[in-house]
Amino acid sequence: MTRTDVIVIGGGLHGCCTALHLARRGLRPIVLEKNTVGRHASGVNAGGVRQLMRHTAEIPLSMAAMAAWETLAETLGPELAANCGFVGGVGQIGIAQSAQEMDWCHERVAEMHALGYDFEEVIDQEELRRLVPSVADICRGGLVSRRDGHANPFRTTQSFRRRAEQLGARILERTRVIGLEQGDGGWTVTTDNGVFRADIVVNCGGAWAWQAGAMVGEGFPKSHFASTLMVTSRMPHFIDPVVIGIDRVLSFKQTEAGTVVIGGGILGDPDLDEETAETVADRMMESAETVYEFFPILRKATIVRTWAGLEALMPDIIPVIGPSRVARGLWHAFGFSGHGFQLGPIVGSVLADLILDGESPIPLDAFSPSRFTAEGKLKPQAH
Amino acid sequence: MTGTERENCELAIIGGGPAGLAAATLAARLGVETVLFDEQPAPGGQVYRNIEANSRETGLLTPILGADYARGLDLVRAFRASGAGFEPMSAVWQVAANGKVGISRDERACLVRARRVILATGAMERPVPVPGWTLPGVIGVGAIQTLMKASGIIPDRPVVLAGSGPLLYLVAFQLAKAGAPLQAVVDTSGGSLASAARQALPILAGFAGDLLKGLSWIAALKARGIALYRGGYLSIEGVSRVEAVSFRSGGRRIRIATALLALHEGVIPNNQITTSLRCQHAWDRTQLAWRPETDAFGATTSPLVAVAGDGAGIAGARAAVHRGRLAALDAAFRLGRISRNERDDRARADRQALLREARFRSFLDRIYRPSEAMRRLDDETIVCRCEEVTAGELRQLIGEGFSDVNQLKSFSRCGMGQCQGRMCAGTIGRLLADETKADIADMGQYRLRIPVKPLPLAELAALGNADRNSGPVLEVADGDPSQRI
Ligand SMILES: Cc1cc2nc3c(=O)[nH]c(=O)nc-3n(C[C@H](O)[C@H](O)[C@H](O)COP(=O)(O)OP(=O)(O)OC[C@H]3O[C@@H](n4cnc5c(N)ncnc54)[C@H](O)[C@@H]3O)c2cc1C
Ligand SMILES: Cc1cc2nc3c(=O)[nH]c(=O)nc-3n(C[C@H](O)[C@H](O)[C@H](O)COP(=O)(O)OP(=O)(O)OC[C@H]3O[C@@H](n4cnc5c(N)ncnc54)[C@H](O)[C@@H]3O)c2cc1C
Numbered sequence: 001m002t003r004t005d006v007i008v009i010g011g012g013l014h015g016c017c018t019a020l021h022l023a024r025r026g027l028r029p030i031v032l033e034k035n036t037v038g039r040h041a042s043g044v045n046a047g048g049v050r051q052l053m054r055h056t057a058e059i060p061l062s063m064a065a066m067a068a069w070e071t072l073a074e075t076l077g078p079e080l081a082a083n084c085g086f087v088g089g090v091g092q093i094g095i096a097q098s099a100q101e102m103d104w105c106h107e108r109v110a111e112m113h114a115l116g117y118d119f120e121e122v123i124d125q126e127e128l129r130r131l132v133p134s135v136a137d138i139c140r141g142g143l144v145s146r147r148d149g150h151a152n153p154f155r156t157t158q159s160f161r162r163r164a165e166q167l168g169a170r171i172l173e174r175t176r177v178i179g180l181e182q183g184d185g186g187w188t189v190t191t192d193n194g195v196f197r198a199d200i201v202v203n204c205g206g207a208w209a210w211q212a213g214a215m216v217g218e219g220f221p222k223s224h225f226a227s228t229l230m231v232t233s234r235m236p237h238f239i240d241p242v243v244i245g246i247d248r249v250l251s252f253k254q255t256e257a258g259t260v261v262i263g264g265g266i267l268g269d270p271d272l273d274e275e276t277a278e279t280v281a282d283r284m285m286e287s288a289e290t291v292y293e294f295f296p297i298l299r300k301a302t303i304v305r306t307w308a309g310l311e312a313l314m315p316d317i318i319p320v321i322g323p324s325r326v327a328r329g330l331w332h333a334f335g336f337s338g339h340g341f342q343l344g345p346i347v348g349s350v351l352a353d354l355i356l357d358g359e360s361p362i363p364l365d366a367f368s369p370s371r372f373t374a375e376g377k378l379k380p381q382a383h
Numbered sequence: 384m385t386g387t388e389r390e391n392c393e394l395a396i397i398g399g400g401p402a403g404l405a406a407a408t409l410a411a412r413l414g415v416e417t418v419l420f421d422e423q424p425a426p427g428g429q430v431y432r433n434i435e436a437n438s439r440e441t442g443l444l445t446p447i448l449g450a451d452y453a454r455g456l457d458l459v460r461a462f463r464a465s466g467a468g469f470e471p472m473s474a475v476w477q478v479a480a481n482g483k484v485g486i487s488r489d490e491r492a493c494l495v496r497a498r499r500v501i502l503a504t505g506a507m508e509r510p511v512p513v514p515g516w517t518l519p520g521v522i523g524v525g526a527i528q529t530l531m532k533a534s535g536i537i538p539d540r541p542v543v544l545a546g547s548g549p550l551l552y553l554v555a556f557q558l559a560k561a562g563a564p565l566q567a568v569v570d571t572s573g574g575s576l577a578s579a580a581r582q583a584l585p586i587l588a589g590f591a592g593d594l595l596k597g598l599s600w601i602a603a604l605k606a607r608g609i610a611l612y613r614g615g616y617l618s619i620e621g622v623s624r625v626e627a628v629s630f631r632s633g634g635r636r637i638r639i640a641t642a643l644l645a646l647h648e649g650v651i652p653n654n655q656i657t658t659s660l661r662c663q664h665a666w667d668r669t670q671l672a673w674r675p676e677t678d679a680f681g682a683t684t685s686p687l688v689a690v691a692g693d694g695a696g697i698a699g700a701r702a703a704v705h706r707g708r709l710a711a712l713d714a715a716f717r718l719g720r721i722s723r724n725e726r727d728d729r730a731r732a733d734r735q736a737l738l739r740e741a742r743f744r745s746f747l748d749r750i751y752r753p754s755e756a757m758r759r760l761d762d763e764t765i766v767c768r769c770e771e772v773t774a775g776e777l778r779q780l781i782g783e784g785f786s787d788v789n790q791l792k793s794f795s796r797c798g799m800g801q802c803q804g805r806m807c808a809g810t811i812g813r814l815l816a817d818e819t820k821a822d823i824a825d826m827g828q829y830r831l832r833i834p835v836k837p838l839p840l841a842e843l844a845a846l847g848n849a850d851r852n853s854g855p856v857l858e859v860a861d862g863d864p865s866q867r868i
Contacts (some may be wrong), residue, residue, distance in 0.1 A: 036787050043793055053865045094864070104864060154793040173786070225857055225868065233801055233837065246864045257770075257796065265868055267854040276661070279832045281477055281485055281494065281846065283854050288844035302837040304801055307830070313857060317866055338868030 004028050004170075006200040006355075007189050009177050009212050012042035013153075013341065014333050015204035016160035016171070017348030020075070022202075023167035025352055030198075031161075031169060032191055034176035035275065038157035040206050042341070044309040046229055046251065046263045047085075047153045048242050049342045051119055052092040052145035053108070055318050057366035059117055061343060061350070064362050066147055068345035075345065077166075080159040085152035085256060091241040092148035093123070093131060095139050095294060101246040105143045119145050134238045134297045142246065150242055150253050153341060160344070177205075180215035182327050200355060202331045207272060207310040209320075209334035210376065218326045218369070219376030220335070221315060226268035226277030226308040227338055230284060232301040234258035243294075250290040260301065262291055265338070268308030277308035313337050315378045321347060321367040322354070331355060332369055390848055392418040392468070394714050395484045395497035397475045397656070400428015401455070401700045402692025403503030404462040405707035406714075410501075411467035413715040418468035418495075420475055420486055426462060428692075429505055429525070430700040431455025432532040447561045448532065451700075458704065476834035478502065478656050482687045487838060493847030499687055499717060501710045502657065503703075506650035506693035509672070509753070510806045511546060514761050515619025516646065517768045524647035528554045537561045543628055543639055545617060546647035547572035548751045549597065554645075556600035559607050567610040567639055569630055571617065571648075571757050572750060593743060612637065615754060619644060648753045652694050655805065655835040658828055660685045666824035669748040670697055672809065673828055679734070680713035680726075681706055689713060697748075702740040705733040760814060767807040769800020774814060781818040788812055789830055801837060804829045 006022055008015045011033030019029040037043075049069055051062050070088055072081035096102045105122045112120050123131070124141045131144065161171055172193065179190030180201065189196040203212040207224040235258055242253040244264065251264035264287045269278040284306070291298050314320065317337040324330035331354065333347050340347075346362075353360040373379055394410050396403045399421035407419040419426070427434040434455045437448070462469075470488065477485035482497045508523040515521065524544055530536040541564045544555050555568045604611060614630035614637065621627070629638040651672035654664065662683040664673045674696040681689040691710040692703035709730055716726040760766070762775030772795050785791050788798075788811050797811055798804035808829050816823035857868070 036790055038790070038793065053867065055865060108865065158794065223857075225855070227868065230843075232840065267857070269855075274661075276830070278480070280479070280853065281483070281833055281843070282849040282851060284843055285846050285849055285851065288840050288846075292841060292844040299841055301840045303834060303840055303843055304837045305799065305803060306832045306834070308832070311868075313868065317868060 001195045001197055002030070003197045004030050005198060006030075006202065007032060007187065007196055007198040008202045008204055010204035010206055010209070011037040011161065011171055011173065012040060012204060012206050013038075013157045013160060013344040014042070014336075014347050015202075016157060016164050017344060018202050018204055018333065018351050019169040019171070019348070020160055020164035020167060021348045021352035022355070023164055023169040025356055029164070029169045030196060031164070031171045032175045032177050032189070032196070033171065033173050036173045037161050037171060038154050041309045041311045042157045042344070043154040044307055045153045045227075045341045046253070046261050047150045047341065048092065048251065048253065049086065049088065049149050049151055050092045050145070050242065050244075050339065051148055051342070052143065053094055053120070053244070054339065056111070056115060057318050058343075059115070060362050061346060061364070063119075065343045065346035068349070069151070070147075072345065076159050076163045080163050083159045084156040086149065086156070087151070088149040089147055090149045091131065091144050091146045093128070093241050093243050094143040094246045095128070095135070095243055095250070096142045096246050097138055097140060097248060097294075099140075102140055104246060105141070108143060119147065121146070131241055132239055132243065134295055136294050136296055139294055144241075148242065156344065177212065180212060182216070182329070187329060200329045200331070202333065202351060202355075204333050206334055207270075207312045209312055209332065213332070213376075216324065216327050216330060218324055219374050220320065220369070220372060221313070221376050221378070223313045223315065224270055224272060224310055225313050225338070226270035227263065227311055228266040228268040228279045228284065228306060228308040229261055229263045230266075230287070230303045230306040231262070232260040232298070233304050235260060235298075235301060238297055245290060248290045249286045250294065252291060260298065262287055264290070270310050272310065275310070277310055279306040279308045311336065311338055319343070319367050320369050321350065321364055322369050325370050389418070389495050391496040392416055393497065393718055394418070394499050394501065395420065395495060396501045396503055397421075397478065397484070398428065398503035398505055398692070398694070399423065399426040399469070400430060400503060400505045400692060400703060401458055402505070402694075402703035402707035403428065403501070404458045405704040406501050406503060406691055406711040407467040408462045408465040409708050409711035410714055411465040413711070413720045415715050415718055415720055418470060419462075420470045420473040420484070422472065422474040424471050426459050426469065426471075427455055429529070431459065432529065434459055437532065447557055449557070474836050475656070476836045476838045478660060478688065479833070480660055480685055480687065485833065487836070487842055490839070490842065491845070491847065492838060492842035494849055497687075499714045500689070501681070501707075501714060502688060502690045502694055503692045503707060504653045504656060504694045506697055507653045507805065509648045509651045510810065511646040511648045511757070512760060512764050512766055512810050513617045513619060513646070513757065514764050515621060515625065517765050518619060518621045518625045519623070520621070520625035520642055521619060521644050521646065524550055524554050524645040525650070527645050528557065531557065531561065537563045538643055540564065540643055541566045541641055542643040542645060543567050543569065543641045544645045544647070545569035545571060545614075545628060545630070546757070547753065548647050548649035549747060550650070551647050552597060552600040552604070555604055555609070559604060559609060565609050566641055567612060568604060569612045569614045569617070569628070571615050571630075571754055572752075615757060616759070617757065648757060649751050650693065650697055651809065652696055654694060655803065655831060657683055657685075657688070657690060657694070659831040659833055659835050660688060662688070664828060667696060668824075669745070669752065671753060672697075679709070680730070681710040682713060698740060698744050702737055702744070705737045705740070708733045758813070760810070766810045766814065767797040767800065769802050769806070770796040772797040772807075777811065777814055778818055781815060786815075786819065788815060788826055788828065791815065792829060798829050803831065803835065
């Protein structure tokens with residue numbers, strides 16, 4: 001039996017970042033990861049660092065995350081920070097093709113202004129062309145968030161892991177949590193690789209996080225999905241910003257290597273038990289079509305690989321961050337519903353504040369586990 | 384009806400080598416509606432590539448390629464007469480577990496739904512990562528042969544052949560007969576063919592013909608005055624292209640200046656599709672390659688899919704015919720054309736023939752096992768040629784604690800390029816096993832997803848027969864573009 005003060009379930013970006021911040025504040029976290037660090041969503045996502053077009057409840061957290069991305073070196077040290085491959089300030093752009101989409105952009109910016117946020121701007125066709133010279137004539141303009149960008153997901157997760165380890169956290173791979181029990185001496189965490197004792201447990205289990213909830217009788221939605229990406233062969237550099245669709249299915253960016261990573265909500269077939277997902281050709285057409293129409297330069301491109309990652313999906317598509325509603329000393333951070341990479345550098349820091357100070361400067365009410373019923377359904381008033 | 388208009392078929396066979404041809408012929412005869420897809424313009428596979436044209440336009444090639452090659456004509460003729468459909472120039476870029484076969488033909492992609500699939504995709508040459516192997520002017524011995532078969536191209540500048548495996552002397556012999564300027568053959572296998580044959584005599588009874596053939600190639604090369612070496616620790620020199628090859632032989636280092644070098648270390652199963660299907664694979668400790676696990680009829684762990692021929696483990700062209708027939712019998716049984724008893728009765732002869740072949744194969748496997756001297760990897764040697772990742776870079780990452788081929792891939796891009804890891808899949812596992820003193824069988828394989836062959840975006844955008852609404856319905860707030868996943 002191993003004793004420590006805090007156990008983190010899950011070695012994704014959020015688990016590693018949580019361990020990092022807890023270690024920084026003097027605890028000795030142990031991260032238990034059933035596979036390998038970054039094996040799931042955190043290592044295989046599209047790497048989009050996007051404040052643009054987020055759910056308004058997420059914006060304060062997302063803005064704090066953006067600041068953390070821009071000062072990664074303070075958290076990780078210069079070398080590990082550089083290793084993340086973060087490219088900020090290139091912007092993310094939502095491209096509008098129809099008049100309705102342009103109208104929606106104006107409404108969205110008005111709503112954002114009313115809430116006091118000014119980082120989204122409507123752009124016309126000329127500005128769109130300036131930012132993205134390769135865009136087709138059918139694109140009229142859109143919405144931009146200029147500080148946004150992208151990073152290398154696998155390397156980012158590894159950097160947070162390494163920094164956490166440097167600060168004294170331990171990461172145990174191939175260690176699956178199969179039991180969680182609270183007694184007088186704190187938590188007993190049973191795994192297929194030994195038993196652990198800790199005062200505090202943090203559940204960063206991604207698509208499987210509901211299982212840790214179930215171990216203590218706390219219900220959460222089990223819903224999850226397999227987000228799919230396709231990647232082209234290397235192309236000459238032609239675009240800096242990340243572009244996404246508004247009504248049309250689209251999301252893509254060009255990586256440092258020159259390959260173009262295309263996504264936009266293409267669904268694969270998830271298999272939670274096998275811990276993998278299949279990509280399905282039938283469902284890739286729409287994304288391919290949009291790319292084809294919006295970016296003539298990609299008409300000759302070749303898809304060389306596709307992959308999919310498993311991600312928890314909350315019915316209100318915002319994460320669960322906060323204390324367990326059934327047990328003391330248990331905390332949750334999961335359910336990022338397809339856009340949690342951008343929040344990667346901040347959630348762990350917020351959790352460390354919550355756990356050690358009892359509060360966070362960032363409003364988190366919308367993410368409370370208490371928005372679910374005991375069975376794990378969203379309470380009606382929570383909408 | 385051509386491939387891109389076809390919507391479904393009972394049995395799809397991928398690959399028109401001896402395994403696919405024999406499978407298609409028998410299945411069609413048993414009344415199964417069968418279609419064979421191959422990316423080549425004509426049936427024949429690797430071994431009987433372009434056989435119809437080469438035997439029609441007789442002249443040179445059949446006499447050079449030999450009687451074994453000509454034998455393929457009977458297989459092709461039987462296939463042509465069988466009533467099975469044939470879709471040439473159709474590259475298969477996916478086989479999904481539900482039987483949806485993705486093909487690309489004439490710049491159009493489409494999905495054909497099959498009730499059963501037989502993969503007869505054959506073998507590929509084992510990559511030979513020695514220092515300098517990625518220089519222009521270095522090619523595969525099999526590739527030289529492919530050029531001869533497909534387009535009658537015979538190298539016109541001096542060529543050195545190096546490596547091991549039955550194909551080495553066969554192709555050397557074929558080149559010499561064709562009058563190619565063959566400079567030297569460097570045999571990197573451990574022992575000599577003659578002494579290995581003597582040791583193995585008891586199990587080789589009945590294969591005297593094959594054995595004599597191998598020895599006769601060597602004798603013929605000697606008679607033509609071609610330099611034959613036994614060597615190891617190959618190293619390729621050159622700046623912008625190959626200039627020379629050097630190797631250790633009998634205690635000294637020999638250097639041969641050449642502008643064309645062909646390497647060979649045997650062939651390995653072409654298992655991209657079974658890997659993408661997540662079929663169970665086993666590490667073959669003799670052939671040093673992954674092969675899909677199958678039952679006696681070639682059925683894999685993916686319920687609709689069987690493998691026949693070298694794709695199920697290297698066993699050669701003769702065995703491929705029997706394995707193709709067995710897979711066809713099982714398909715006919717599963718599709719309700721014959722009873723289980725009839726399947727088993729008809730299978731007996733093919734089973735026996737296979738057992739016989741297996742004896743000779745185990746001899747070949749033993750003598751042509753890639754030698755340790757060829758398998759050492761210098762730090763500067765490129766492992767992944769698409770992304771130019773060296774053994775040294777991978778060693779460093781392994782030293783930092785990466786313990787899984789897919790982690791190494793994610794971090795280094797090794798295996799992420801155009802060839803989708805075909806060239807480095809074996810090497811990276813070996814490197815990881817060597818560095819961590821672990822068993823290569825535990826190192827696992829690259830995770831592979833469709834497309835197993837690069838697919839133009841334009842073709843995907845216009846994919847025929849796709850079921851756009853096949854996706855799960857996500858129960859989330861909808862309609863507002865900011866409520867996005
Ligand atoms: C294809 C794809 C593209 C995406 N693109 C973007 C994007 O561009 N921008 C963006 O912001 N977000 C994106 N996302 C979302 C983002 O990747 C995720 O929100 C984020 O990585 C979630 O991190 P996590 O640490 O919660 O989950 P994960 O990375 O899934 O980590 C959870 C870990 O917990 C482990 N675990 C679970 N249960 C147990 C247990 N019982 N015992 C031990 N270990 C356990 C799992 O093995 C897993 O490694 C994308 C997601 C996918 C799949
Ligand atoms: C380069 C090379 C040369 C060889 N030459 C000889 C020789 O001369 N003599 C000999 O005895 N053995 C030779 N071999 C070994 C030989 O391949 C086998 O023993 C025999 O051909 C195996 O037969 P098969 O039916 O399993 O596959 P193959 O004969 O290899 O046929 C496989 C067929 O599948 C097709 N195919 C594969 N993947 C796809 C796809 N995704 N989409 C569409 N079509 C696909 C290929 O085009 C090919 O026609 C050679 C092997 C290689 C790699």
